[in-house]
Amino acid sequence: MEAATVPVFSEERRRVRPCVTAAEAVRRLRNVQDWQRDLGSILAILGNGFAVHRAIVFCQHEVAHQGFVQSIESLWLAPEMEGKVTQPTTINQTIVHSDALLEQLAAEMSQGKIFEGHTRNLEGFLRRDFEKQKIKSFLSVSIFAHGYLWGTLAVNDCVQERVWTDEEKAALEIIASSLGDAIEHSLSDEHISETIRSTMIQMSLDAIIAIDESGSIIEFNPAAERMLGFDRSEILGKDLLHTVVPHFYRKGYATGAQYMTGRGAPMIGHRMETLTQNKEGQVFPIELTATEIRIGDRRLFFGSMRDLREKHRAEEEINRQREKLHQNEKMAAMGSLLAGVSHELNNPLAVVVAQSTLLHEFASDQPTKIRAEKVRAAAERCGRIVKSFLGMVRLHPSAQTETDLSHVVRAALEVTAYGARTSGITVDTDFADDELTVMAEADHMVQVAANFLINSQHALVNRPGDRRITVRTFRNAEGMPGFSVEDNGPGIPEEIRHRIFESYFTTKPVGVGTGIGLSISKSIVDRHQGRISFTPVEPHGIRFVVEMPALSLPVKLGTKAKQRPNTLRHALIIDDEPDVAASLADIVELMGLKSRIVQSWTSMDETIGRYKPDIVFSDLRMPGVSGTAIFRELAENHPEIAKRFVLVTGDLVGAKAELEEFPVIRRPHILEKPFSTLDVRSVLAAINDQATAS
Structure with missing residues (x-):
């Protein structure tokens, strides 16, 4: 559109007309019976008086599945602009949420702020839309009715960028306020109540179905459509009994009205759980609230239904998780119990294994050796069973x-x-x-x-x-x-x-x-x-x-480990169980080491300085100080002795968390209870090899 083809109103006319225009528009609104019917002429008064090219009333209303929509209630266009500008755009909630300026504008208009300016200063959706409509300048004010933002009143200049005067703004606000009063006065209390009721039914998240005294469905809201799969148009007029009532509930009833009033447990006036059926024949649980109302000589029944499938699934999941937690707690308690039992049981088993081994070594007659071997084998089997139980629980x-x-x-x-x-x-x-x-x-x-x-x-x-x-x-x-x-x-x-x-x-x-x-x-x-x-x-x-995946390892045949000289001479045994300590001492002495036993750790200098051991055996669980604490102290002050430190424990599974706190290359050696001479020999060999290699 060329600017020269559109008339430009004189500045003198703009200065004198706004207040006169406002008075004329307000007087017209007061005298009309139906503001909607006369809105076009009122906008013509506004457009001519303000010397603009367009005057528009936008209204806000809610549309199903779209949220609030701003649409055109009425539009006046200057005769010179016919065919030269496009229609204003209807804006739905999706567009508003996608544009920061529109969101800000929506918030400000709800607060009654004026929206004015020039198109070239805008950005985003509004700039593109206004340029499409050939808008150069714009001025918009809010229309409030019943305390809520009802819509907006706007004027546009499609030729030049004009600065809106305070008088023009005030005049437009006066007209918008008068228009809001006319909207309020046109809505009677009965009309408002009916609108509220209709809106509540349409926007309810619960499915609402209404039937008459014959059982025919006369109302079926969008939530009911979503829940039950029927379109409103196809189910209106059909009987409730033969559509949404499960087939096994229909026996003995002729209509939906009989079903509502004649079930074994009356449904009217109660909140209850029952079953319904969707279009596909699927039966599922619902919460139903049924009400009966009378209009003249007619009886109507309203039912509000809430789908309970998700609630029941959530309850089942909560019950499963509660049972799972209960089982986990039982397993944890059993693990703690077995840890204590294994520690207490492995101590006497260690004595039995060690002493039966020594008896086998030193017995002078074959029958005694055989009996000692049977005792040792039985005790070792007990130890393996304890370890297996403990490993299964942990x-x-x-x-x-x-x-x-x-x-x-x-x-x-x-x-x-x-x-x-x-x-x-x-x-x-x-x-x-x-x-x-x-x-x-x-x-x-x-x-x-x-x-x-x-x-x-x-x-x-x-x-x-x-x-x-x-x-x-x-x-x-x-x-x-x-x-x-x-x-x-x-x-x-x-x-x-x-x-x-x-x-x-x-x-x-x-x-x-x-x-x-x-x-x-x-x-x-x-x-x-x-x-x-x-x-x-x-x-x-x-x-x-x-x-299980196979383990492929290279096999070296014909190789034999080089025998290293034994460098271990003195062993220190720290254990609060005298019998266990004595049994271990007997075994290490059988292997050529002298041993000393202490039942408690007093101080590092006193204990280590007095005995000067080549190897230290310490029980893991002892009153006062633990074996890992002793190991830490030695690692800090006597690192050479710490390399020849052996933790003795009957609960290796429970001790793994403590051992994993140490770096792999600095962890102590482990001797599990109950131990045999072979177990002790293996630990001594590993430490001796390590000592001679270093």
């Missing part, structure tokens, strides 16, 4: 080491042997001839095998006839080491096989199983990059299989 990650799966399975059989024996279950074993070495956390793999064995025992307890468990270790066709546990029990029903590795899923009676054994087993095997599976066994039973 689930924090530990270092993976070279582990023979056949040893793993044997340890699991020792842990579970009593249950099988007392239940009359035969356990057959078939172990591979070669070593099945893998990198694994041995305690955790023992737990996997023990879980399979315990599950098989539970499955066979009430089974008549022959009850048998078969355990195998093998190397599969791919070269992967593995083991399997098979039983001839009832097996696993096909319909639940896909769930058996889920946490807390169990088919066992209450008090027999927690439902976490197989879930933990799967997580352990997955963490080792292994495979866990199960297959049915004919004619009945189940077989669980674990396969």
Whole structure:
């Protein structure tokens, strides 16, 4: 549009007209019966009086799925501008949220601030939109009705950038205020109430359905459409009973109205949980509040429904998490209990193993040697069982080491042997001839095998006839080491096989199983990059299989370690258990070392200075000071002796957190209770090799 083709109103006319224009517009608004019908002529008075090219009234209203929308209520356009400017743009909430200036403008207009200026000073959406409409200057004020922002009144100059005077601004505000009064006066109380009720129904987040006395649906709000899948247009006029009432509730009722008033538990005036049915026939739980109202001689029923599916899912998840927390707390408590029991039990076991070993060494007759060996073997077996139980309960990650799966399975059989024996279950074993070495956390793999064995025992307890468990270790066709546990029990029903590795899923009676054994087993095997599976066994039973990545190590044949001279002469033993200390002293003296025993650590200078040991054995758990504290003190003041320090413990699993605080190359040596002469000899050899090499 060329500026020369559009008339420019004189400055003199602008100076004298605003107040006269405002008075004329206000007088017109007071005299009209319907402000909407006369709004066009009022805008013409405003446009001519202000010498502008456009005068517009925008209104704000809510549209379903769009939020608040600013649309054109009425527009006046100067005759000279016909065909030369475009229509104002309808702006919805999405556009407002995408533009910072529009968001700021919306906030300021709701506060009654005037919006004025020149298009070239704008940015973003408004600048592009105003340039499209050929707007050069703009002035806009808010229209308030019933205390809320109803809309805006605006004037535009489409030819030049003009500076709006205070008189023009004041006049426009007077007209907007008068227009707001006219809007308020036109809405009767009855109209307002009806608008509020209609808005509440349409905007409610709960599904609202209204039926008449025949059961026909007469109202169906957008929330009901979303919940039940019906379009409002297709369900209005249909009977409630045959649309949203589940089929198993319909028996005995002819209409939806009879159903609402005649159910066993009256629904009118109560909040209750029940079931509904959507368009696809899916039945799901809802919370229903039903109300009856009378209009003249008519009875209407309103139902407000809230979908409870998400609530029920949340409650189920909370219950699952609560049960999981409860089980974890029980496992933690059991771990703490076993840690204490293992420490107390391993001390006397250490004495039994050590003394039976010495008796075997020094016995003069063969029968005594045989008896001593049986005592030692039984005590060592007790120690392995304690370690296996403790390792199964303590689930924090530990270092993976070279582990023979056949040893793993044997340890699991020792842990579970009593249950099988007392239940009359035969356990057959078939172990591979070669070593099945893998990198694994041995305690955790023992737990996997023990879980399979315990599950098989539970499955066979009430089974008549022959009850048998078969355990195998093998190397599969791919070269992967593995083991399997098979039983001839009832097996696993096909319909639940896909769930058996889920946490807390169990088919066992209450008090027999927690439902976490197989879930933990799967997580352990997955963490080792292994495979866990199960297959049915004919004619009945189940077989669980674990396969692990093979460990490939170069094998050097014909090599023999070079014998190093023994440089250890004096051993210091720190232990508050006299029998354990004495047994350890007997073993080290058997190996050529002189030993001294102290039952408590008083001070480093006194103890070390008095005995000058080549090697120090210290119990981990002692009253007053722990073995790790003694090690720290030696590492700081006597680093050479700290290199020949041995921690003696019956709870290695529980001590791992403390040991991992030290750098790997500075950790003390470990001697586990109960210890044999071979264990002590191995520790002495390692320290002697280290000392002579340095």
